[in-house]
Amino acid sequence: GDTEGDGGAAGDYPRAETLYTGGTQWGPPSTWNPLDTGGHATGTVGLVYETLFLYEPQSREYIPWLAESGEWVDDTTYELKLRQGVTWSDGEDFTADDVVFTVEVGKYEASTYHNLWEWLESAEAVDDHTVRFTFSQANYAQWANWLYSNAIVPEHLWSERSEEEILTGANEDPVGTGAYLYETHDQDRQVWKKNEDWWAIEALGHEVAPTYIVDVVNTSNEAALSQVLQGNIDMNNNFLPGIAQLVQGGYQVQTYYPEEPYMIPANTAWLVPNTTKAPMDDPEFRKALSASIDMDEIVNNVYGGLVTEADPTGLLPVWEEYIDTGVVEEYATPRDPKVAKDLLKEAGYEDTDDDGFVETPDGDPIDLSLIVPSGWTDWMEAARVISESAAEVGIKVTADFPEFNALVDQRNSGEFDLVINNERQISNTPWTYYDYMFRLPIQEQQGTTNFGRYENEEIWELVGELDSIPVEDTEKIREVAGKIQRIHLEELPIIPLWYNGLWSQTNTSVWTNWPSSETDNNYLPSTWRGYFQLGGILMLTELEPAPEEE
Amino acid sequence: MLKFDRVTKVYKVGAFGGGEFTAVREATFEVRPGEVVSLIGESGSGKSTLGKMALRIASASSGTITCDGVDVSTLRGHRQLKDYYRRVQGVFQDPFSSYNPVFKADRVFAMIRSEYHPGVSDAEWRDRVAEALKVVRLDPDQVLGKYPHQLSGGQLQRMLLARALLLDIDYLVADEVISMLDASTRIDVLNLLADLKARGMGILFVTHDLALGNYISDQTVILHKGEIVERGLTGKVFGDPRHPYTKKLFASVPQFHKKWEEVEEELRAREAADSSAQPYHLAEGQEVPSELVEVSEGHYVQPFRPRAAV
Amino acid sequence: MRRYFGRKIFVYVLTFFAAVTINWMIPRLMPGDPIKSRLARASLSDSAAAEALYDYFNKMFGLDQPLWQQYLNFWVSLLQGDLGISIWNFPTPVTDLIMGAVPYSLGLLLPSIVISWFVGNWFGAYAARSKWLDNTILPLGYVLTATPYMWLALLLAWSLGIVAGWFPAAGSYGLSLQPAFTWTFIASLLEHWFLPFLSLFLVALGGWAIGMRNMIIYELESEYSNYLQALGAPRRLVRRYAFRNAMLPQITGLAVQLGTVVAGALLTEIVFSYQGLGYLILQAIQNQDFFLLQGAFLFIVIGVLIANFIIDVVYVLVDPRVRVQMQGGAK
Amino acid sequence: MTLEVSDLRVYYRTLRGDVRALDGPTFTLADGEIMGLAGESGSGKSTLSKSLIRLDGRMRYIGGDVVLDGDTVPVWDDRAMNDFRYKRISIIPQYAMSAMNPTRKIGRMIAELLESRGVRFREIRDELHRRLELVGLERDVLDRYPLELSGGMKQRTVMVISTLLNPSLLIADEVTSALDVSTQRAVAETLVEFRDREFVKSMIVVTHDISLVYQIADSIMVMYAGRLAEKAPAKTIIEMPRHPYTKMLLDSLPEVGVKYEDRRLSGIPGSPPGLLNPPQGCRFRDRCPLADEQCLEQPPFVEVESDHHVACWKAE
Amino acid sequence: MTAAQPLPDPTTAPEEPAAAAPEAPRREALYFALRNPKLIVGLTIVLLFLLVGLVVPPFLEHGPGDRYAPPLLPPSGEHWFGTTQFGQDLFTQFAYGVRATFLVGLLGGGIAAVIGMTIGFVAGYKGGWIDEVLNMLTNVVLVLPTLAVLFIIAAYVDSYSVATQSFFIGMTSWPWAARAVRSQALSLSSRDFVDLARLSGVRPWKIIVRDIAPNMSSYLFMTFILLFGGAVLAAAGLDFVGLGPSDGMSLGLIMHQAVKWGALQLGVWWWFVPPGLGITAIVGAMYIMNVGLDEVFNPKLREM
């Protein structure tokens, strides 16, 4: 037998018309509920269910999608015009009722966007294609984010469902408006089939290239790597080790950038100190720790150049325009062991007992544990580097690798010393990042934000202010962001490390014209959850079948 | 006096403890000091079981075994048992397996020393061992410091007897002590037992060889399938066997000067004399009682049906 | 005989109970919270929603109840055949997940156990008392048994899979296929099955060959072999008898080895990304999916117990010694 | 004359050299003769009996001839011996209790054994049944496993199996040692019966129990340390032994009726020499009360009277 | 994982009564030991690896985790076993891994041996209801799929060490040993010398330790070897799926990392071949040594 046969003509899905993706789904597809944001099968949102807008981060553009347009008619009222001629895959029309229904799902306490209703007062259908939203407080940034993040579900099918079914039901046989239809699934794959009646074909002239999309369940990165190399998977969105060698090795494997860093930065990996514990409650110590880290080692040796060092503010390159360079220049602590040592000395951290490690000014020994989930090999290596470089300046940090669950437990309850985290992704606004960094009030369990439990009312107010600036007002945003950045850099409650890539490796043997810095297909090459509406769907329209070989 | 009173032993049998098997049923007899009692029976008749019960290696299912009035089943704990073994000892059938092959043979003495005579000095101990070996007619130089496989069966068996002597015992259970030995060495061990008897020791001599039993014993107990079928003074049992099983045994013993047929002839002759009604004859349908019937003084026989079997 | 099986069944029930309890208990006593991790993976932006969801799921999985209650509930629903819902793969019932994986695991295990047992015994029997076979097969056998399952799997995946490209190195069937009764599908299934099977087969093979070789030497030296030879029976007959008798302990050996082989299969499945129970268990562990873990483990335990029971029965059937002894007729 | 053995030497190979377990016995066995082979443990009785049918892995044929009914028995050649085995020479092994395959029904085992020797089982089945009956066994033992039989039954079954092809020579090695007296007698008498019915022509009965062998044997041969000491008709051996060893041996055996108080018997002091490097000359020398200079030389095994052979210088 | 193969039928005691063997068993054993190629080869390999594990690490300049060399170098004079993706020296890792392997084998095998032997001896010697209960316990643990149990335990025990791992492995892998030892002890305790020891007033545990155990010392040793091998393989399995000890280096862990970092796909054979080979060699050599020992102690297995 030959392996090529697997992907060859013998199969049920013609190879030339099928796109194989992988790297997002870590277990058998089990739910097609777009409201189950963590669990739904890859493509449920994006391919089947669609959002009102898309947001293209590279060009910072909001692209009207199910909505034709939307605008703030006054400070607290937003009016949305819906696209006409959009139909659900069961033939029903897409209307304002669907949007209102979807927004109102947020009234359920367990809805992922329940907090929307803290500042949204009402959503009403003005007519079939107009929806008016009335807010008690206009959080422009969040609202813009909501508009492109959340998929609309059909009211005519969902309104009869119970709360439980809406929020957690498996929604087999999903009915959406999108470019693809549910075909089948199995333990190890999800198959989508092209929707020939997709509204965008006519309305926007977009046509997705693959007839079938088979999203393969990831069992391991290694297995995925094999599949990519053999051309069995066309696009994989996982961290694959050694990809640098492969891109240059003539395997028909491509990444967004043909050379370092190969990937588009997609999120920031942070070193989160627990600011409620000494000595991490001391900004000077935090800065010294940050300064000690040998980022070159991590970037070059651990990742082999696959990532880049993060900006001192931690903001992603897509938010470059919001970075106040002046502030950064003035307040950022350079990464330099000497600086670290000086900082320590000035703040009174000295090695009083001659064990090679500094003690607190009170003379207490310092022995910190840096936790990273067991099995996350790249992070484990990085943690080791941090531990080593901290030791170099005299800070004792031990890398520990608990199981992921144990780590979540420690992290959420604030029992840890140091943890690495990268939970927030690219978005339309740096607000999402600052919300993640500084959210107040601190709860007993910090489930999603501010794991370091950093309490600073001032900065949290500034974050709120940022939210209430219209998204077009870049000037104003930069100004407020600058203030935040200054406090952040002065206090350094959370230490940016590197930009994690938007891991994407593509094989050109069946499909070409993949997104690349070299061509004009610059859409984000990803099937990650939430990325179809960041341009992933448009990428599919740009794909071209590879010319016949042989 | 080592006294067995209605002793019964039931074993669990079948690979998984399914059934029960009565190895000894209601055995009653006694061993007096200065007397050899031979326990004769075919293989599996329960001889060793009786011996082991006397030695407390196995426990009786019912009935009592008393040693000079003390019920051995009441001996509790390590101390009491140890005291008991100071007075009652055993020697087993297979001299080779009675020694731990990885140690030197004289370890059997060392064990006695460490358990019973920890205070004795080396020199004195050596003397005592030499003394005991002299009694069993062994040369210390020849047997000490050697491994069991370097010694002959007779030597090993005699060392075991010497070991028992180190304890100054009153009773000895000798379980087929000579069956593994060669004809030429057997008799020496047998003579040795007889000498011990003369020193006042009570010996329970287990054997399946009638000739050997006859040679040294005062009392004879014939065991058949766990039951005593005949017992009494050796002279009487051998001279005037009554029970059909005993007779059958006699008829089967190979002898030098008589062929089997001749022996059978003799027995048949006696049979005729015995055919008149006897107190130990059972009527048709009568159960076998547990008590033996006294035929003449000191000679008991289990009641049986006449003509039942030879 | 009834008593014997009664006893065996008692041990099995006890084992089952102990195993299931251990498996129920350990994850729950350990740090971490599956719901929290599930939510953490979902990267919710809103902590209030997260909390509400947390409560919601907790209630749904019954994790809000006191431990003893959970334990009781567990047995009650277990006896009703309900293994609960997977947390990791919410909302798929655990039974579905397991049923999806079991055919693949069995498909690997049964052939590799059975074939290796027969072939191994055959080789071992041949090796015994033949100098050069003994010197070639034996060391090979030892190397094979000493080989970690996953390493052999890696070597095979790398050499025959990746380098030579003869067999696929991962997956259970071709990506372009749907399960169906077509030749293409079956061919693809077999192609994917072969390497994992081979690695399990090879490791087990060595053990059997060695075991057999040792056993048969004892048998060939036994009294009955000597007697047969003294009566001029040909070597063939003597060997046949010895082989048969040496097989018998190997049957019990099979029971003892079963756990090991299952463990090996788990590792092999992981190497080959084969969608059997091994992969499920690994996922369940990583996601602290109590219910799936319980289910998968339960399945393995039941499987091993049933297999053991079958072996017990077979043993009694084929070995007259045991049978006769069991009827209490030892003498 | 059935069997002629002359100067047969079979040694065991061991690390420390050869154990000369069988060092040149020469004797003959007449048609219809049952010969008892007695001697101390380790005197080479089993070695002799094994040499006549199959040398095991460690036995080494050194020299000597064996002639059966005029044909030379190639004891050194395992393959060639197959023609003799079972058909002309048969053995009841020392451990008859475990001589049968525990997992085969006895009947089936016999059938397979016979077929493998080129004998049609069907043709011999009736004879088999007859012989089983003769030794007092039901036919249905053939449908049983060895485990289900008692020791005596197993012993008799093996006897029947071994003699089924009417060999001219049967070797019975310690066939009665593990049995109790009554079974012992039955088995011993069966042996005689087999000879009388001419199932076998002649027989060597190995035992260390002289009184037993006296009951059935026509002649008795006594071995000592790998050599022959004495061979004579049974009665002669018992009543007029010539070899000092035989004498002492007989003197040490208690009989029913002899009591310690009446007559104290005594054993033979000392122990037999090791066979690894046996001393030159008469091997009984060290234990013999009559030994002198002459005994440093090996005494020949000579016929001192008709049918009475002794290996002793002192045998008058 | 339990033993790779069962010991020969335990009812045939390796040491037979020395009645017919006039030669000193010990001296004879030594004689055969020195001439048994299996034993010699096995022992040599084991000792070689032991040497690597014990002697080499202290002489190494770098730790097993040090990233100091260029990544993914194939084996060369400087880096005997090549380097990893991170520029770690694989020979260094290997040496440390071998050390851990022996540690796990000794500890895990040792714990299993202690438990198994204790239970086996007590059950075999005491008999009666104690035997019944212990047998039941043994059967229960025997039927448990141990690796699956280990998976569960390892997964949920927070960061643990090689010693902890060995402990768990030991706790789960003893049953077959207990069974084997029990049947041996059972047949030994029916030997007369045990009765004789009892008659000498020796306490039961002393009888077990002083009389029964020495008689099966070779058997016990062989049991230990098999347990050792089983523990090493089990640990390798755990390490391989990433459930190994959180600190330190082991051969299984090297394989784990090799696989994680795509060594198979990148053709970096020197990353995953040596560690597996190391395990196979150590365990295989142990097993071969075991046959050798078996032959030494078991006259029947010897070929002359």
Ligand SMILES: Nc1ncnc2c1ncn2[C@@H]1O[C@H](COP(=O)(O)OP(=O)(O)OP(=O)(O)O)[C@@H](O)[C@H]1O
């Ligand atoms: N531990 C045991 N469990 C079950 N049955 C036993 C046990 N020990 C002995 N028996 C049985 O009890 C009966 C009597 O055994 P015992 O050893 O007392 O016989 P014996 O007369 O000494 O025989 P032998 O002459 O063979 O030594 C035998 O049938 C034997 O099988």
Ligand SMILES: Nc1ncnc2c1ncn2[C@@H]1O[C@H](COP(=O)(O)OP(=O)(O)OP(=O)(O)O)[C@@H](O)[C@H]1O
């Ligand atoms: N396999 C062997 N290796 C070495 N020596 C052996 C072997 N078998 C027997 N011998 C020795 O050969 C001699 C004769 O042994 P054989 O078995 O013929 O004696 P035997 O007269 O049959 O004794 P027994 O009455 O105990 O059966 C003995 O000294 C014995 O130690």
Ligand SMILES: [Mg+2]
């Ligand atoms: Mg007995």
Ligand SMILES: [Mg+2]
């Ligand atoms: Mg013999």
